Amino acid sequence: MGVKGAPDPATAALAREAEGEVQKYAKLRSIYRLFDIQVDEEAGFVLLKEAGVKLEGKHLSRHLRDCKRAYLIAATLGFDMERRVNYLMQTRPALGVATDAMCTSALECGLDELCERLEGECGSKLKTRFSCGYGDFPLSAQKDMVNLLDTGRKIGVFLSESMMLAPQKSVTAVAGVTDRAEQIKGGCENCAKGDCAFRKENK
Amino acid sequence: MNFSDFIKDNIVILDGALGTQFQAKGMPAGKSPEYYNLEDPALVEGIHRGYIAAGSDVIYTNTFGANRVKLGSSEKVNSIVRAAVDIAKRAAGGKFTALDIGPTGALLEPLGSMTFEQAYDVFAEVIKAGSGADLIVIETMSDLAELRAALLAARENSSLPVMCSMTFEEGGRTFTGVSAEAFALAASPLADVIGVNCSLGPDKILPIMKRIASHTKKPLFIKANAGLPDADMHYSIGAERFAELYKDYLKMGVNILGGCCGTTPEYIEKIRAMCAGKTPKKRRVKVPAAVCSASQVVYLNRVRVIGERINPTGKKAMKEALIKGDMGYVAARAIEQVEAGADILDVNAGVPGIDEKATLCQMVKRIQAAAEAPLQIDCGKPEAIEAALRVTHGKAIVNSVNAEEGSLNSILPIAAKYGAAVVGLAVDERGIPCTVEGRLENARKIIRRAKALGIPESDIYIDCLTLTVSAEQNQALNTLEAMRRIKSEYDVHAVLGVSNISFGLPSRGAINSAFLTMAMQAGLDLPIINPNIPEMMTAVRAFNVLTCADKGCTEWVEKYAGASQPVAAEEVADKDIYYYISKGLPQAADLTREKLNTMQPLQVIDELLIPALNRVGENYEKGVIFLPQLISAAESAKLCFEEVKSRIKGGGIGKGDIVLATVFGDVHDIGKNIVKTVLENYGYNVIDLGKNVPPQAVVDAVKKGNIKLCGLSALMTTTVENMKKTIELLRAACPDCKIMVGGAVLTAEYARQIGADKYCKDAAASARYAEEVFANI
Numbered sequence: 001m002g003v004k005g006a007p008d009p010a011t012a013a014l015a016r017e018a019e020g021e022v023q024k025y026a027k028l029r030s031i032y033r034l035f036d037i038q039v040d041e042e043a044g045f046v047l048l049k050e051a052g053v054k055l056e057g058k059h060l061s062r063h064l065r066d067c068k069r070a071y072l073i074a075a076t077l078g079f080d081m082e083r084r085v086n087y088l089m090q091t092r093p094a095l096g097v098a099t100d101a102m103c104t105s106a107l108e109c110g111l112d113e114l115c116e117r118l119e120g121e122c123g124s125k126l127k128t129r130f131s132c133g134y135g136d137f138p139l140s141a142q143k144d145m146v147n148l149l150d151t152g153r154k155i156g157v158f159l160s161e162s163m164m165l166a167p168q169k170s171v172t173a174v175a176g177v178t179d180r181a182e183q184i185k186g187g188c189e190n191c192a193k194g195d196c197a198f199r200k201e202n203k
Numbered sequence: 204m205n206f207s208d209f210i211k212d213n214i215v216i217l218d219g220a221l222g223t224q225f226q227a228k229g230m231p232a233g234k235s236p237e238y239y240n241l242e243d244p245a246l247v248e249g250i251h252r253g254y255i256a257a258g259s260d261v262i263y264t265n266t267f268g269a270n271r272v273k274l275g276s277s278e279k280v281n282s283i284v285r286a287a288v289d290i291a292k293r294a295a296g297g298k299f300t301a302l303d304i305g306p307t308g309a310l311l312e313p314l315g316s317m318t319f320e321q322a323y324d325v326f327a328e329v330i331k332a333g334s335g336a337d338l339i340v341i342e343t344m345s346d347l348a349e350l351r352a353a354l355l356a357a358r359e360n361s362s363l364p365v366m367c368s369m370t371f372e373e374g375g376r377t378f379t380g381v382s383a384e385a386f387a388l389a390a391s392p393l394a395d396v397i398g399v400n401c402s403l404g405p406d407k408i409l410p411i412m413k414r415i416a417s418h419t420k421k422p423l424f425i426k427a428n429a430g431l432p433d434a435d436m437h438y439s440i441g442a443e444r445f446a447e448l449y450k451d452y453l454k455m456g457v458n459i460l461g462g463c464c465g466t467t468p469e470y471i472e473k474i475r476a477m478c479a480g481k482t483p484k485k486r487r488v489k490v491p492a493a494v495c496s497a498s499q500v501v502y503l504n505r506v507r508v509i510g511e512r513i514n515p516t517g518k519k520a521m522k523e524a525l526i527k528g529d530m531g532y533v534a535a536r537a538i539e540q541v542e543a544g545a546d547i548l549d550v551n552a553g554v555p556g557i558d559e560k561a562t563l564c565q566m567v568k569r570i571q572a573a574a575e576a577p578l579q580i581d582c583g584k585p586e587a588i589e590a591a592l593r594v595t596h597g598k599a600i601v602n603s604v605n606a607e608e609g610s611l612n613s614i615l616p617i618a619a620k621y622g623a624a625v626v627g628l629a630v631d632e633r634g635i636p637c638t639v640e641g642r643l644e645n646a647r648k649i650i651r652r653a654k655a656l657g658i659p660e661s662d663i664y665i666d667c668l669t670l671t672v673s674a675e676q677n678q679a680l681n682t683l684e685a686m687r688r689i690k691s692e693y694d695v696h697a698v699l700g701v702s703n704i705s706f707g708l709p710s711r712g713a714i715n716s717a718f719l720t721m722a723m724q725a726g727l728d729l730p731i732i733n734p735n736i737p738e739m740m741t742a743v744r745a746f747n748v749l750t751c752a753d754k755g756c757t758e759w760v761e762k763y764a765g766a767s768q769p770v771a772a773e774e775v776a777d778k779d780i781y782y783y784i785s786k787g788l789p790q791a792a793d794l795t796r797e798k799l800n801t802m803q804p805l806q807v808i809d810e811l812l813i814p815a816l817n818r819v820g821e822n823y824e825k826g827v828i829f830l831p832q833l834i835s836a837a838e839s840a841k842l843c844f845e846e847v848k849s850r851i852k853g854g855g856i857g858k859g860d861i862v863l864a865t866v867f868g869d870v871h872d873i874g875k876n877i878v879k880t881v882l883e884n885y886g887y888n889v890i891d892l893g894k895n896v897p898p899q900a901v902v903d904a905v906k907k908g909n910i911k912l913c914g915l916s917a918l919m920t921t922t923v924e925n926m927k928k929t930i931e932l933l934r935a936a937c938p939d940c941k942i943m944v945g946g947a948v949l950t951a952e953y954a955r956q957i958g959a960d961k962y963c964k965d966a967a968a969s970a971r972y973a974e975e976v977f978a979n980i
Contacts, residue, residue, distance in 0.1 A: 158310040
């Protein structure tokens with residue numbers, strides 16, 4: 001919501017109300033699949049072996065350079081949440097924008113929890129999730145992600161011709177499985193997209 | 204024997220999963236199995252033969268994803284579908300072949316960006332290519348809009364029987380929110396057989412199937428998954444138990460059985476064996492009277508309110524909105540009425556000189572995106588009614604037919620085709636009969652003719668017509684008596700526009716609510732009223748209490764027991780308008796009213812409200828306040844502007860019209876909506892074209908309103924391309940319109956490249972730019 005520092009009481013109350021909305025209307029659904037991968041950093045792609053699908057992008061291949069396996073992940077908060085946000089935007093816009101922001105955060109938390117679970121499942125660490133649109137990982141790769149995970153049938157996530165996911169609060173991502181003890185850092189400081197509006201300021 | 208006859212007296216066995224079989228034979232992940240129809244027809248034929256050998260009466264062609272959206276071209280669709288049908292027919296050996304149609308994978312408006320018409324064309328192409336099959340099956344749908352597009356494409360491009368099924372989650376709703384009941388009500392009129400596929404195992408689907416079964420008279424089918432898969436894609440329910448679970452389905456009269464994900468020929472064999480010697484159980488169902496949207500069913504088991512406000516007749520603002528194409532205004536009226544208690548929304552586009560058909564469709568689409576209430580299409584033109592019913596997702600009401608031959612012959616067949624309920628006006632070419640008997644005769648004629656076309660009595664809503672009591676005082680009781688009698692003769696429902704009763708009298712509200720109460724007592728099921736008038740809704744709610752429809756007076760108490768007030772705002776003395784606006788407090792309006800006693804309205808705007816809003820905007824930019832506070836401030840400023848408007852003759856502040864749109868292909872409109880809220884509260888009149896707006900539609904709106912400022916939003920790089928196209932068209936057609944743009948991926952530089960006049964990084968910047976543009980005009 002753009003809040004920097006501690007919010008005033010009214011904003012804090014609004015955030016609590018938004019949280020209630022998310023708890024009531026969001027239904028987190030996720031799907032994932034583990035692939036053996038081959039990374040070609042030089043050519044700039046990651047090959048999902050069983051599928052014969054190449055995910056293009058120098059940044060992605062650098063990010064996954066020491067991985068042999070990677071999870072494809074998709075998650076969504078569902079259409080009920082989307083309809084509720086639309087409704088609030090018409091009836092109580094302030095709560096609407098707060099809830100919209102809360103959704104984004106809830107979805108990220110849900111994905112964090114999922115990744116923790118997957119770490120338990122595969123017995124290794126996972127790298128930071130990497131999504132279409134990060135660096136030079138093209139939006140068009142959404143099509144393969146959605147197709148390979150069968151998201152329409154499994155969790156109700158659909159892709160438009162312009163590569164947008166519906167519901168709007170949905171995410172697809174690649175999470176590399178790493179055997180190295182220390183994790184390569186993700187986050188803004190390692191992203192090449194310097195013109196991003198959401199880039200966190202350097203402290 | 205044809206399929207429709209075959210299913211009447213037989214238990215019919217469908218096939219099992221195709222995908223599971225392909226995977227078992229080594230298909231790589233992510234491959235479209237439809238290509239095997241061309242690359243390896245023997246493989247496909249072998250799988251079909253396996254199911255025929257296991258006992259299937261019907262096999263589905265290998266065409267689930269064979270559509271233009273997934274395969275990329277019409278040529279591919281054509282060759283792949285034709286090949287698939289040939290293969291299936293070769294394998295079938297006289298058994299039935301079903302042309303299998305799955306979802307496109309893209310999503311229709313309003314949730315996605317594909318239009319109904321585009322989806323229709325995609326499906327029509329498949330259906331034409333697959334004309335050699337014995338029947339059509341549309342399956343695994345989760346969006347009612349897409350299902351209806353496929354069903355209509357099947358109905359209108361083929362004479363084959365049509366089965367259709369959706370995939371549900373455990374609570375009995377699809378991913379997009381379609382309830383089992385809404386599916387049954389909306390799909391039954393267009394399909395020959397309806398059912399459930401995929402979803403879950405047979406055990407978990409059973410309660411969902413029961414809900415569907417109680418809402419349709421059509422034959423039913425089930426094609427469940429073999430339970431749930433584990434991480435290695437092993438399914439939880441084995442063949443033996445799967446077949447065992449289907450016994451419950453036979454008991455409830457589901458006589459068409461097959462398998463979806465995870466099932467194999469073994470499952471089909473077991474089902475065949477389980478069914479040996481059994482015959483189908485006849486179903487007897489009384490479908491409850493109801494209408495629905497995709498997600499909401501409204502049962503006519505108590506008084507239901509039809510909101511009348513989306514109608515330009517006698518409403519200047521609505522008329523102007525329709526002329527300008529301001530569907531945002533229409534959507535706001537929809538939400539307002541639902542909030543006030545309307546169950547169903549009447550939609551009327553009757554402005555002389557406008558394209559009623561196109562406008563009505565736009566209104567329906569936009570209202571469905573904003574509100575979940577079912578709709579009543581209020582129009583006398585058959586062509587416009589049909590166009591609107593096509594894009595209405597659920598089961599609607601057609602308002603109306605009358606007892607004239609022309610009306611009966613043109614409108615009833617449309618209602619019958621789409622399965623809509625219909626309002627029958629008890630009037631004919633001679634006008635409104637002044638006797639009870641005259642009205643009854645007209646009503647009976649309508650009922651007879653509607654039933655002959657298969658419209659059940661419970662879907663016929665008779666309107667016995669309200670006349671103005673000041674002109675014809677004795678007619679009020681005649682209306683009520685006619686209503687009472689027609690309901691005692693038939694199982695029909697009664698609908699009535701109420702407000703006309705008091706025309707020309709003082710204190711109209713009292714007459715209206717008294718008449719409404721009398722009418723409800725006489726059997727009125729569906730009052731058409733303005734739900735924003737508290738007395739009217741109070742009368743309805745009180746009636747529900749007194750007739751036990753509101754059990755335990757729960758709703759009444761909830762509504763009127765004085766819901767807890769929000770914590771009182773801190774008491775402050777001598778605060779200025781800026782203080783109240785910046786805190787988002789409604790007291791801003793009180794203070795505005797006070798100021799208007801000593802200041803001119805425009806002076807209040809220029810000297811108090813705009814500077815206050817500017818200060819709020821500056822604080823937002825500095826990060827002193829945040830987005831929700833900016834929006835709250837805008838909301839409270841809106842109340843102030845309304846106060847000012849009430850003092851200005853004609854109500855217009857006249858700061859100027861601004862067109863806003865989220866560009867074609869883009870459905871992320873939250874940013875645009877924020878800008879709209881803020882601009883409106885600066886006193887501009889915003890014509891909100893919504894999201895996914897084609898470039899030409901933006902140009903049309905700008906031209907029509909002679910607009911000087913147009914704002915466009917786009918979220919992603921993929922849709923900025925459409926923003927550029929829109930700007931190009933605008934420049935050519937409307938050179939003196941300024942264009943401001945915004946959205947997550949845009950920058951000032953990018954905005955310049957695509958030819959915009961101004962990049963606005965947020966709503967406050969948009970408001971500032973608007974001030975600049977309109978100051979120079």
